[in-house]
Amino acid sequence: MSGRVSRRSLLLGTGAAALTIGGSAVLAFGFRGTTSTGTLLRSQVPLPEAFRKPLTVPPVLKPTSSAGGTDTYEITQREATAEIIDGLRTPIWGYDGIFPGPTLVTRRGRRTVVRHRNELPVPTVVHLHGGRNAQRHDGYPTDQILPTSGGHMSAHHGGGDVSHGTRTYEYDTDQRAATLWYHDHRMDFTGPSVWRGLAGLHLITDDEERALPLPDGDRDLPLVIMDRSFAADGGLRYPSVDKDLDKTPGVTSGYEAGVLGDVVLVNGTPWPYKEVDAVRHRLRLLNASNARRYRLRLDPAPDGVHEPFVQVASDGGLLARPLTHPYLDLASAERQEVVVDFSRYRVGQKVRLVNDFGEGSTRQVMEFRIARKAKDDSHVPRTLSVIEPLAPGRAVRERDMVFQSRSIGDKYGWTINGEPFSVDHVHAAPRLGDIEIWNLYADFHHPIHLHLVHFQVLNRGTKEPGRFDHGWKDTLDLRPAEQARIITRFDGHRGKYVFHCHNLEHEDMMMMGNFEVR
Ligand SMILES: [Cu+2]
Numbered sequence: 189m190s191g192r193v194s195r196r197s198l199l200l201g202t203g204a205a206a207l208t209i210g211g212s213a214v215l216a217f218g219f220r221g222t223t224s225t226g227t228l229l230r231s232q233v234p235l236p237e238a239f240r241k242p243l244t245v246p247p248v249l250k251p252t253s254s255a256g257g258t259d260t261y262e263i264t265q266r267e268a269t270a271e272i273i274d275g276l277r278t279p280i281w282g283y284d285g286i287f288p289g290p291t292l293v294t295r296r297g298r299r300t301v302v303r304h305r306n307e308l309p310v311p312t313v314v315h316l317h318g319g320r321n322a323q324r325h326d327g328y329p330t331d332q333i334l335p336t337s338g339g340h341m342s343a344h345h346g347g348g349d350v351s352h353g354t355r356t357y358e359y360d361t362d363q364r365a366a367t368l369w370y371h372d373h374r375m376d377f378t379g380p381s382v383w384r385g386l387a388g389l390h391l392i393t394d395d396e397e398r399a400l401p402l403p404d405g406d407r408d409l410p411l412v413i414m415d416r417s418f419a420a421d422g423g424l425r426y427p428s429v430d431k432d433l434d435k436t437p438g439v440t441s442g443y444e445a446g447v448l449g450d451v452v453l454v455n456g457t458p459w460p461y462k463e464v465d466a467v468r469h470r471l472r473l474l475n476a477s478n479a480r481r482y483r484l485r486l487d488p489a490p491d492g493v494h495e496p497f498v499q500v501a502s503d504g505g506l507l508a509r510p511l512t513h514p515y516l517d518l519a520s521a522e523r524q525e526v527v528v529d530f531s532r533y534r535v536g537q538k539v540r541l542v543n544d545f546g547e548g549s550t551r552q553v554m555e556f557r558i559a560r561k562a563k564d565d566s567h568v569p570r571t572l573s574v575i576e577p578l579a580p581g582r583a584v585r586e587r588d589m590v591f592q593s594r595s596i597g598d599k600y601g602w603t604i605n606g607e608p609f610s611v612d613h614v615h616a617a618p619r620l621g622d623i624e625i626w627n628l629y630a631d632f633h634h635p636i637h638l639h640l641v642h643f644q645v646l647n648r649g650t651k652e653p654g655r656f657d658h659g660w661k662d663t664l665d666l667r668p669a670e671q672a673r674i675i676t677r678f679d680g681h682r683g684k685y686v687f688h689c690h691n692l693e694h695e696d697m698m699m700m701g702n703f704e705v706r
Pocket residue numbers: 602633634635689690691694695699
């Protein structure tokens with residue numbers, strides 16, 4: 189169990205030294221200042237023109253059976269070809285062969301059973317990000333589904349609960365309405381596997397959320413934002429050391445800080461446009477990028493409206509009350525749900541969602557075209573939900589978790605409290621129901637994700653929680669040289685779960701730890 193490190197010694201002593209060492213190491217391979225930690229990987233094909241293809245929405249998956257409170261689904265993970273850029277055939281790995289995968293929609297209280305069949309050439313693991321599920325269904329990195337073609341064992345299976353060809357994941361869905369997502373989580377190879385397409389949405393609804401007069405139907409729009417790069421042959425370009433994604437983990441020299449693409453995809457289409465009625469829309473934003481952070485802004489802002497984004501939910505579902513923002517910051521794996529009132533624009537107007545953290549091609553995200561006036565019965569109520577505040581006085585212990593770069597052997601790596609990931613090392617072992625405070629420290633940008641639990645942000649350094657830290661979170665956008673204090677209750681299930689940096693290159697290069705609820 190990690191001992192308590194005084195903040196003073198951490199900031200002024202060993203921690204500061206490590207930050208400096210880490211700093212020079214990462215700066216050498218392209219630390220990108222205040223926006224994202226990572227290195228740009230350029231496409232080898234001419235980039236497509238922006239705003240030429242319409243936005244598509246991933247199809248909602250139908251259950252193969254619904255009986256006795258249980259919905260059963262089947263998903264085949266397979267290789268496919270997508271025409272992401274006109275005239276180019278791009279091989280992908282897709283859930284049911286599509287990228288992003290199909291969307292699952294579950295009403296709270298319905299048991300969801302998803303049978304995954306792995307027809308890909310490598311082992312896979314499915315994690316439902318934001319799900320509060322039993323350990324054996326959470327997608328522990330070594331609990332792998334081997335390919336149906338058989339015979340393949342990853343070098344890093346690490347004694348996990350391995351299944352052959354198929355695996356059935358069971359989700360009780362005893363949790364609040366929220367925008368979750370499922371993605372690959374295989375030990376050492378999550379980054380390239382998600383980059384090739386293994387990601388999809390899983391929306392949870394409940395009575396409380398359905399009763400709110402928020403925009404609904406096709407005015408409830410999921411937007412999965414990812415950056416990618418394309419190789420000369422049309423494939424997705426990624427700097428894996430091992431092109432077969434089989435034995436040797438990691439990326440080639442220069443990309444250890446994170447891989448940034450130069451093409452921004454929304455729901456799998458580069459810089460799409462979307463025709464919208466001049467009414468309120470609910471936008472469910474997910475940053476499914478490996479390493480890129482976004483600052484999203486509407487250009488132009490509606491006349492006279494300084495804060496056009498009305499945030500109604502974050503990672504863990506509804507906020508207590510709506511919050512207005514002039515822009516939205518979104519780190520890898522974070523979700524925000526906002527309502528935008530397009531009636532404040534005139535019909536015919538084009539409104540761009542831009543990324544102030546981007547450069548060149550990555551400054552644009554998508555375009556809304558205000559098509560027509562329409563009736564709008566929706567509104568955003570002053571009260572959305574009730575959120576139980578976790579008071580610091582209720583915490584039974586406090587722990588420090590330091591996320592930093594460090595050399596591991598002769599390689600650069602990423603560590604937590606100086607340790608690279610090991611399935612056997614448990615960083616924290618709370619008892620079921622314990623409330624704990626974790627002090628998170630970062631050298632560079634590290635979006636910190638805890639499996640199983642949602643948490644609340646108590647403060648960032650000496651300051652109040654940030655603009656986007658409200659409600660229940662499962663991923664925190666920790667910025668360079670920053671400290672944040674979070675509080676959570678370890679409940680729901682016993683067992684060993686991971687917490688990790690959701691910069692997927694950092695995760696694959698060992699920035700992951702275990703907590704075990706006992
Ligand atoms: Cu990180």
